[in-house]
Amino acid sequence: MQKIISQPLSRLARWKQRLLKSRQLILGPLERLITGKENVSEELLSELEEILVRSDIGVHISDRIILDLKYTNFKPGEDRILKIKEIIEKRILGIIGEDNVPLSGSFPLVILMIGVNGSGKTSTVGKLAFKYHKENKKVLVAACDTFRAAAVEQLEIWKTRAGVDIIKGKEGTDPAALVYDAGKLVSEKGYQVLIIDTAGRLHNKSNLMEELKKIKRTVGKVLPGISLEILLVMDATCGQNGIQQAKLFKEAIGVTGIVLTKLDGTSKGGIAVSIKESLGVPVKLIGLGEGVEDLEDFSPGDFVRALLEE
Ligand SMILES: Nc1nc2c(ncn2[C@@H]2O[C@H](COP(=O)(O)OP(=O)(O)OP(=O)(O)O)[C@@H](O)[C@H]2O)c(=O)[nH]1
Numbered sequence: 001m002q003k004i005i006s007q008p009l010s011r012l013a014r015w016k017q018r019l020l021k022s023r024q025l026i027l028g029p030l031e032r033l034i035t036g037k038e039n040v041s042e043e044l045l046s047e048l049e050e051i052l053v054r055s056d057i058g059v060h061i062s063d064r065i066i067l068d069l070k071y072t073n074f075k076p077g078e079d080r081i082l083k084i085k086e087i088i089e090k091r092i093l094g095i096i097g098e099d100n101v102p103l104s105g106s107f108p109l110v111i112l113m114i115g116v117n118g119s120g121k122t123s124t125v126g127k128l129a130f131k132y133h134k135e136n137k138k139v140l141v142a143a144c145d146t147f148r149a150a151a152v153e154q155l156e157i158w159k160t161r162a163g164v165d166i167i168k169g170k171e172g173t174d175p176a177a178l179v180y181d182a183g184k185l186v187s188e189k190g191y192q193v194l195i196i197d198t199a200g201r202l203h204n205k206s207n208l209m210e211e212l213k214k215i216k217r218t219v220g221k222v223l224p225g226i227s228l229e230i231l232l233v234m235d236a237t238c239g240q241n242g243i244q245q246a247k248l249f250k251e252a253i254g255v256t257g258i259v260l261t262k263l264d265g266t267s268k269g270g271i272a273v274s275i276k277e278s279l280g281v282p283v284k285l286i287g288l289g290e291g292v293e294d295l296e297d298f299s300p301g302d303f304v305r306a307l308l309e310e
């Protein structure tokens with residue numbers, strides 16, 4: 001597999017470590033299944049399909065892979081495990097594309113972080129703020145989860161770690177009003193990046209989607225024409241179950257990219273592969289741990305290699 005060897009070792013090696021649980025789910029059984037077998041039998045195919053579906057790659061992509069494998073002939077002496085991995089990799093990348101889709105490079109930039117309760121929004125705001133700070137961008141984070149005092153305190157810890165500025169309101173402040181103030185500050189003080197943290201669940205009677213729509217409208221009002229990324233933060237440990245929720249956010253608010261968090265603690269890493277196909281939205285960033293540096297640009301090619309390569 002020539003392509004695998006030529007990849008930058010450091011990222012691949014790191015991802016292999018962090019994706020250990022997902023790797024173990026696919027690699028171990030795959031090798032056990034194939035070793036010593038002469039042909040790709042029906043039985044082997046159905047066991048392979050089970051492994052792929054369990055890894056949360058999605059039924060459709062699994063079906064396509066199985067179909068490819070069904071018509072594969074091995075040459076005598078050929079490394080069958082390697083060949084099967086190549087087929088899986090080629091099929092996945094053929095569907096989701098090899099290239100990563102970066103965040104907008106046009107500044108000033110507003111990033112709105114949305115997602116369900118506990119998915120990793122606040123941590124991702126902190127990690128992303130740190131990333132831009134390292135790139136010498138002037139960064140402001142807005143504590144728009146105003147429904148819990150603890151949410152603001154949590155973001156304060158992150159902003160200190162990241163070395164950036166914060167705007168916050170009193171508990172119960174209208175998040176859209178705070179976004180308005182944040183937008184004014186961006187114009188007055190020349191911030192290049194504004195990252196908005198939001199609540200995953202509202203602790204009053206208002207509707208989460210309506211609240212988020214209002215925040216989005218306010219961004220458009222206070223900073224007309226500004227580049228806006230709406231990042232839906234999804235917890236990878238939820239696997240396929242997260243997709244339905246993601247569809248609701250996409251329909252209600254519009255989403256420009258996915259941040260897939262907690263990939264370090266789950267065997268459901270295959271979800272990264274099926275998101276683009278199921279939602280039509282690219283995964284732009286992945287969370288691989290709880291540290292400030294544990295957020296990386298997603299690369300479909302390296303991700304698939306990290307899952308399949310020895
Ligand atoms: N292992 C791991 N843990 C993560 C990652 N991202 C977030 N977490 C953890 O997930 C938990 C929830 O993260 P938060 O950032 O508070 O999530 P949130 O979406 O802001 O939660 P709410 O504000 O309650 O909706 C925390 O314990 C984080 O440390 C990740 O990539 N890997």
Ligand SMILES: [Mg+2]
Nearest residue numbers: 121122145151
């Ligand atoms: Mg939060």
